[in-house]
Amino acid sequence: MQYFAAEDGVIKTSYNLDLELDRTLEKSILLVRAFSMSDDRSGTATVTVYVQDVNEHAPLCVPPVIVLTVPETTEVGRSLGTLRCFDVDVSNQNVTLTLIENSFSLFKFRLQDGQLQVNNSLDYDVADVTNFQYEATILATDSGTPPLTTEVRVLITVTPVNEFDPLFLGPLVISVPENTRRGSVIASISAVDRDWPFNSLRYSILEGEEQFSLDPIRGQLYLGVDLDFEVQEQHELKVKAVDFDQDVDKTKQRTGMAEITIMVENVNDNAPVCDPVSYESTIFSTLASNSPIVTLTCTDRDGDRLTATITSGAAVDRFQLTGLTLLSRNVFSFVPDGVYDDTDYEITISVSDGKHSTSVVAYIYVIPWTTTKPTTTTTTTTKNPAVVTVINEFWDPQPWFVAALTVTGALLLLLLSLPLWIKLFRYPTPTLTQ
Template identity: 35%
Template sequence: TFLYCVSVTGDLTLSYPLDYEDTTIPHSTVLQIRAYDNDRVHSTTAKITVDLTDSNDNPPQCNGYFYFTQLAETTPIGTLVKALNCWDNDLTGPNNAITYTMVADKFSANKFQLTKNQITVIKKIVLHNVVCVGPENLEYDDLAFAGTDFVHRLAVTVSDGGIPSLESVATIIIKVIPVNEWRPNSVANTFTVLENSVIGTLVGTVKFTDTDWPFNNVKYSITGGDIGIPPKFYIDPATGNIQVLHKLDFETETQYSMKVQAVDLNNDLQPDPKRQKTSVASVIVNILNVNDEPPVCNPEYYETLIYSTIKTPFLQLKCNDKDSLDREINYVIIAGNVNNRFELQRPNAEPPSVATTQSFQYHVFQGIQDPTDFELLIEVTDELDGNKALRQTSTATVIIHVVPWTTTQATTTLNTTTVQITTSVIVRASYFWTPTGWFVAALVITGVLLLLCLYGVAWCLFKDMHRICC
């Protein structure tokens, strides 16, 4: 028996602990107790029934209290994450009514749902105080979630219905595995760069966005388009910076177009080139004109013959500039215009013409005497878009040979009304010989040597005469 009676006091106590859930222990026991007097002569018998009642003395138990699992971020809605297997050794009555309660961290509250003992992937949405159930996949691509090392932590409390209620706690750790879901995305890019940019100049940066973690982790490359021969541009594979690779020339090409490809990297748990995603963006680079080309006259040297009586423009310059328009080119006579006999006439935007300003003066005793040969030096200056700081200048030379013409005045006869005008043409050829520098030097040296020789001969003669006389 599990009871015994103390003879002195009559107290009935347990001889060892009882367990209602132990099937070897009866739930009801009938005891007969005999009481004696001090001499043990007289006695009496009492019958006692002892009923063993159930009490909530066993907390719920589970197969395990710590679980770890891995789920891809694309795990479908409704996927079973974990089914807890728990029980309570208090077999009968309300003490065996086990309930489950889930406590999730802030990143897990809208990702998982507990139904009885099963945890599934789901999202709860509250609209107008009404709980609606809507799908939401696990999300790996979250900067804040990255701070938790991409781990969801769930705590499930398992309680019985006893008084007081006893409970146990099971912890579930869910590691989210990344999946490369999205392609890099970019809009069309347009950049501008000066044609005189040095090699290495930054043209612009192509931006691709990739919402897979790690964000925007892509590799760039130029895969097509027109980038010149040899290639004029280079793209940094890591940053997407486009840089000048070879000299640019606005006069040769004003625009380049290219295709830039972005390949995402490290968006899967195990890098797999076959799972990488690519996108292509169009990039246009406009070349900005810079005044780096001087004006060019073709030819640079002009030579012409005119008569001194000419009154109209007689020579038009042929100049152009690769950078500037015709109207942006200026012309000025800077040298050789003796007595200001010539000017540049420019009625429109075309290159000007050389013209005379007044009659030439020849064969006069007093006043201005004009030369017959002029060498005009004309300065040609461009001015791109009105920018005077970057002017480019060249020159053109015009040699003009003037043929003098003279005209006699009309003579009149008093006896008649007839006027006779006689015109004569006088052509004078002038020949001038101008020694060259080497000829003058040779002539001087020869003269000096001749003088030295004469001096030597005279000295010898004088010496011989002195001997004879002596």
Template identity: 30%
Template sequence: MGVCRGALLRVLVLQLAWALVGGQVRYSVPEEAKAGTVVGRLAQDLGLEAGEPEARRLRLVSQGRRASVEVSGASGALVVSSRLDREELCGKSAPCSLRLEVLVERPLRVFHVELEVTDINDNAPVFPAARKNLSIAESSLPGSRFPLEGASDADVGANAQLSYSLSPSEHFKVEEENSNSRSKSLFLVLTKPLDRETMPIHHLVLTATDGGRPPLTGTVELVISVLDANDNAPQFNQSVYKVQLPEDALEGTLVMRLNATDPDEGSNREVIYEMDAVVPPSASPAFSIDGKIGEIKLTGALDFETVALYELQIEAEIRGLPLSGHCKVVVEVLDVNDNAPEVWVTSLSVPVPEDAAVGTVVALLSVSDRDSGANGRVRCTVWPPAPFGLVSTFAGSYSLVLREALDRERVSEYEVEVRAEDGGAPPLRASRGLRVPVSDVNDNAPAFTQAVYTVLARENNAAGAELARLWARDPDEAGNGRVSYSVAESGGGAAVSGVGWRPASSYVSVDAESGRLWALQPLDYEELQVLQFEVRAVDAGEPALCGNATVQLFVLDENDNAPVLLPPAGGGPGAGVSGSAASGADSSALWAWATWGAPAGQVLAKIRAVDADSGYNAWLRYELWEPRGKGPFRVGLYSGEVSTTRALEEADGPRQRLVIVVRDHGEPARSATATLSVSLVEGAEAALAAASSGSSGAGLRTAEGGASVASAATTTNVWLVVAICVVSSLFLLAVVLYGAARWAPRSAVLSGPGPATLVCASEVGSWSYSQRQSRSLCVADGAGKSDLMVFSPNFPPPPGSAAKETHPEAPALLQTVSGFPFLSFFSVSPTPISPCHFSYPPTRQLLACAGSAPGS
């Protein structure tokens, strides 16, 4: 207890100053210190406040060797946890230093602590044997020296410095001699001639005393037998031999060959060699000597890391005589690169957030190599070289840090390999694999698959019908990638006639989870043709990110409006009207005059009708329903003009009743019926009727009689000139539009001065819609259409699709995709218009031409 207490008083105080390069704290503690002994106030020396050691999880990291110390969680002090034995930890190495790594979390930091275990004098000197027998010839001269095996002390420094003393004797003394070896040689010196007859055996005690306080001793009994009539002992040419062997030397390797000489003759010259002692004693099986020839060979494996130096005590004796010579063979083991580096992961902080800053410490590693010199110098690298790198924090300690920014959507996990290579030749390598997952942050906004969605919906659809499905992709995971959909508050709307501006949310809604687009109410093409709005996709991250897409909803017309008959235009050839226009089976009553003998082809009246639908559904044709057969009248199929087929005769009667059906091209077709009463009168009566009808709005056309005939002829000529000009202009316009459609891109709009917006694209063609007022392609008495939609099929025209002068049947003009007819749609204005003639060029583009009769 006194020894330990005195050693504890010599504990070195903590070195508070940090080393400028390594940032290392050094402590000192004596060996055999009791458990619980405070080595130093580690938390205070690291600059941590009270309570921080436990909050930041201050702890030691072991590197494969039991540290025997620990950190107190509450106070942050470094205390002894188990028995510290310097000889067990470091052997004969001095000083005995333990390298410790201290980790502090939040943020993660590493500190290096060097703990020096100081030696106390707890080991007494020990001789190889408790008794040593010596034989000395009686004839030995004073001054003769006999080697003795010294004691060993497991301590170091002054505690291992031995001094020897011999029990009182008038014949012998002990001397120490410094040699070139690492240990001293001990000799028993004869100081006075021996007399066997007086004392044949000498019993002496050799005492070894170390330099500790208090000193410890060890003894060996020397039993010296005095031999009578000894001559000459064998002599070696050197007292100490030095040999170097690599640690990978094979068994059976010749270490060296000794030769001892004896000046005697005969049998006294026959020398026998014997290995007297080996230091350390545990290495005895590693060497052997041939007693006859003196060859020392290796019989076991060498290991530089275990024993680097061997001392062999060799004795040479004369056969038959107990005379001997002695020498020492010092075998130095040379290190070879036979130990691969070792890599330990002392701390791993995963997963790493993908927005972690460059320089973030991911892991702490320790590297060591048991070899020495260049064989023990280790160089570390990391593979792959990006995005992580290694930073050396201390000798044998590295930090794995982030070198580049991470992106979880590109790489979600890294397999990192830390490779260590020593400086030997050839070098040895070791590696340690690390799995570093990357955690997600909300760094990606939802993105729709299309910037603009084009949706086609038939009018009169059911409320709640699904119109389309939108989808936005967010590459983030979990809540960061969970997308919800909504119609943007300012996402758009439409101007509705008679109602004003209505927001898009009154027509459609979007399912928040699935992105399905629903119709909230039936759509009416005559009220709304195009609805444009924005849909927003928002993820569930913090903060939330969003993306937008534009939806263009085009309402497709259905044939839900029947043709409506219009009153005749004033001033032109026409008829009187009574009643009101009606749809379906209802009819309107019209009347007109004709003179006897009127030539064939004379226009008597013109039936005008309009359809609120668009395209084919608004394309009207006129048919004479009654009378059937060959009558004196006919109706223009698309012009609605009632004209004579031959000269009128008295046999035709004074009055003719014509029933005319106006039918559109919808599916199914809708129609209206007009009844025209034609009165046949004389020329004078016709003139009077024309004069009276001029003030009432009803017209009468005659073919004879003075000024009336001249006036009618003049009016006819004017109409013919106007028609010719209109037809010529529209023909040139149609040629220009055809050429533009032939060589222009598919998505171009053929009508309209402004840029077109692409509505949709598919295998069968492209829809284009002019958002600005289009140029009217139907020229007639009334106002033209206000918009135009053109469809240009991508497929080649079918055989026999050459331009025709007459209008083909409606089913031949319909090209449908998913039940929607793809053809040109002309919206109908409420003002009267004349039918338009359609031609079909080889490109299958539907154009409009002048309003004239078919075949013109």
């Protein structure tokens, strides 16, 4: 019994008329009888009651909150789930869904036929760090008057995926002076990784670890041996970079490798080497000027150009150097009553590469040969000019030799005449007798 009539004729409801619970309440036909207490008469009337629906319930949505975790590689158009909304009101069962995004998640998602879909790239590696969790609201609106709405919160967390291999940056060829001290930092090895968090890398050496060491975090390359350009001009080093903490699965790591070439720069760190370090030469005094006497045998491990300089005082004026060859500066003189040169020379020569030097000693012995000043005759023709030099040599003994020869001749003559004198004085001259 939904209705009752009071004595005053007012029809009232017996309980709440909820059409959502009982759809039969939409139309009720009541038969109402009225009684006359004075004359015992009555009358009846038919009353039809129509119950009008009122928009009293907001839409109900399943699920009431959307919480999702998706990888950054989720493709555009991928469905993330379906939202179902309905209205229990009898006359307001049409529900409209509207996606309302905040400033961070704008255009990242879309609604299509109740499905929440990816509308734009969720790339973890280009988004701002605050964008790894997106928030949005789905507004469900019924068709009642006034319309009622229900909000469904959407929370979507994007997880990283390790997509890219580390890539080494140049230069991959490094020049290092050979006199670099062991333990010095000779380079900083650097690689990049496009996955976020960016450049989370660890470095290591695959080949060449006995010669170099590598800081696993900063990538600083340390020299572990003494370099020698003359022994080895370059070293090959293979390194790798491994990323970490760039995927939900920590075991998913990517590796990049590179070959580093260490070029050893030549440094003048070796003195010239001469073998032998002393020379002896015997020459005649008539040796023409600028004639080679001794050629030094010297080398430099650094390959630098060598120069030689006479450092002994007396020899500087008597000899000269062309390259590593020792020459006489002029003819030696042993002319009587003239300049009489020395016959023995000790020459100290310094051989330099521009930074380091080595000393060499040359002993020159001169055999005197007395000569006069050469005469020169020049014959010239107009057709074919030529110079003819005629040198007349003759014996010009020294005075002591002439004196010795004279004394020797006199003694020889005396010896030859001695027997005759003895014979003459031993036998007396006979006398004539009468």
